[in-house]
Amino acid sequence: MSTGEARRVCVITGAGGKLGNAFxxxxxxxxxxxxxxxxxxxxxxxxxxxxVDPLAVDDSSANANRVFVVMSDLAKPGEADRVVDLVLARYDGVDLVVNNAAETAFHPAGLVDNDAAFADFDRFFKVNVSVPAQFGALFARKFWTSRAHENRERNRNIVNVSSLSGNRVYPGGGQAVYASSKAALNHMTRYMAQEFEAFGVRVNGLAPTAFPAQVSSETVADAVVRLDRESVTGKILVVDREPQPSGDGASS
Amino acid sequence: MTQFKESSVEVANDTEREWNLPDLLAHRQWVRREWPFPYIVAQNVFKAEFYQELDAQFRDLERTNPEMFRRDMKGYDASATELSHHCDGPLSVFASRSWHDMLAKIWGVQATGDVAASLHHHEPGGASGWPHNDLANGWYPDRELKPDEVQLSNSAEVNYYHGRVKPETPARETVRAVALLYYLGNPEWQPGDGGETGLFTTFSGAGQGPAVVVPPINNSLVMFECTPFSWHAFQTNRTPRNSLVWWLHRTKEDAVARWGEQSIVYW
Known part of the structure; x- marks a missing residue:
């Protein structure tokens, strides 16, 4: 695992999920x-x-690019702090934070006829809105706020993984709690972008349609990297189709 | 995976058959995991055609000679038959020097060429085992092996657990170095069927259940170096569970130097 200057350091939450795995x-x-x-x-x-290659044990080429796994439930008290400290102890800095962990269940029986939706309510807003904001704020407090020039030079940024559900209403799908948490995350993203601009860190959101059903997880992962490489801030990038030969499959 | 059974059945020996592992292995990306202790898993170990041969030999054995599976392993809810009785077919790949040397190299073990292996069958409803680490001794006839030779345990001359049987036969004491389970001849496995191999962080924490379970998926394997910390146990099953269990050995001096005399588990 290289930690040379050219390589960017990325922290991604929910790394064992579909998008995290693809990324x-x-x-x-x-x-x-x-x-x-x-x-x-x-x-x-x-x-x-x-x-392990059973016939060439000494060949480690397949393991050249290892990720560093940190096990954590960021919704538990003190965990986000612990993870930020671990990251900063291991690397010289953080260039990209991808807030991807989320509660994603639907409640097909709706709100009126379903206590389960309200039983999940606090947890969904905690994991889908509060944790991403807190995680970004901790990186800011512990590392970014004193490095505005460096942040801009390295184009540091946060990508909050939201959902197209945060922009649209899908009747009968039982998405009220999930979708409203993503809508809140979208607006949280805009406010974070406004606040983080002071120290040169961009904050954007990604709003994919259902993946891998409608678009592939790889396409969504590519959109994360597109946001990392651009210069926009305060935007919500919609990914609702596969890249076209003449286009990129995304709109903001 | 505590013992393999003793038997007086005549040994069919085809261990000198040539096996070219690069031609047999389906792929070369086995996965090593470090927690709760280092172990390696691989699915689709052999190419499908060869697995079908292994599966056929195992099922034929179960159908035509079920009496060879004997239920005489104390504290272990399975019946078993030694691999040495079934080396007249594809299963003899597990008694080949090339298989032995491949696994020794994977784990960096100076192996003795001595192998213990048997086929295990758990009836549905088998009891979960207690965690054990397999860092146990095993006795073999003390003779020099040819470079392409593997010595399977032979209870007629030297009792694997307790040493020499015939006074005139010199015996050497070894210690298990690597344990391997290869799953075959099972119904298609589904979550909830049980029969996994449980891996534990500690012996004392066994009551909390295994940290990791490895499902008995046909043509897959799990293996690990036998150390004082390689705690593992069979998990209760709802469907039949079959496997080949296999151990590589190191000299006792090596094991004692590595883990200390007090760590060796004697039968």
Missing amino acids: CKQYAADYDIVAVCRTRVPGVPSQFESY
């Missing part, structure tokens, strides 16, 4: 990735897991 597989060669996982881990080499 780690596609971009472990390009970033030093800290994969924050609650239960599942991505299927890539890490300090916990590596490939």
Whole structure:
């Protein structure tokens, strides 16, 4: 795992999920990735897991790009603090934070006929809105606020992974709690962008349609990297189709 | 995975058959995991055609000679038959020097060429085992092996657990170095079927259940170096569970130097 100057350090939460897994597989060669996982881990080499060629044990080429896995439930008190400290102890800095961990269940019986939706309400808003904001704020407080020039030079930024559900209403799907938490995350993203501009860190959101059903997880992972490489801030990038030969499959 | 059974059945030996592992292995990306202790898992170990041969030999054995599976392993809810009785077919790949050397190299073990292996069958409803680490001794006839030779345990001359049987046969004491389970001949496994191999962080914490379970998916394997910390146990099953269990050995001096005399588990 290289920590050379050119390599960007990326922290991604929910790294064992569909998007996290795709991102780690596609971009472990390009970033030093800290994969924050609650239960599942991505299927890539890490300090916990590596490939072995049974007929060429000394060949470690398949493990050249290991991610650094940190197991954590960021919704628990003190966990976000612990993870930020771990990241900063291991690397010289953080260039990209991808807030990808989320509660994603739907409540098909709706709100009126379903106590389960309200039983989940606080947890959904905690994980989908509060934790991303807090995680970004902790990186700001502990590292970014005193490095405005460096942040701008390295184009540091946060990508909050939201959902197209945060922009649209899908009747009968039982998405009221989930979708409203994503809508709140979108607006939280805009406010974070406004506040983080003072020290040169961009904050954007990503609003994919259902993946991998409507678009592939790889396409969504590519959109994360697109946001990392651009200069926009305070935007919500919609990913609702696969890239077209003449386009990019995304709109903001 | 505590013992393999003793038997007086005549040994069919085809261990000198040539096996070219690069031609047999389906792929070369096995996965090593470090927690709760270092272990390696691989699915689709052999190419499908060869797995079908292994599966056929195992199922044929179960169908035509079920009496060879004996239920005489104390404290272990399974029946078993030694691999040495079934080396007249594809299963003899597990008694080949190339398989032995491949696994020794994977784990960096100076292996003795001595192998213990048997086929295990758990009836549905089998009891979960207690965690054990397999850092146990095993006795073999003390003779020099040819470079392409593997010595399977042979209870007629030297009792694997307790040493020499015939006074005139010199015996050497070894210690298990690597344990391997290869799953075959099972119904398609689904979550809830049980029969996994449980891996534990500590012996004393066994009551909390295994930290990791490895499902008995056909043509897959799990293996680990036998150390004072390689705690593992069979997990209760709802469907039949079959496997081949296999141990590589190191000299006792090596094991004592590595882990200390007090760490060796004697039968």
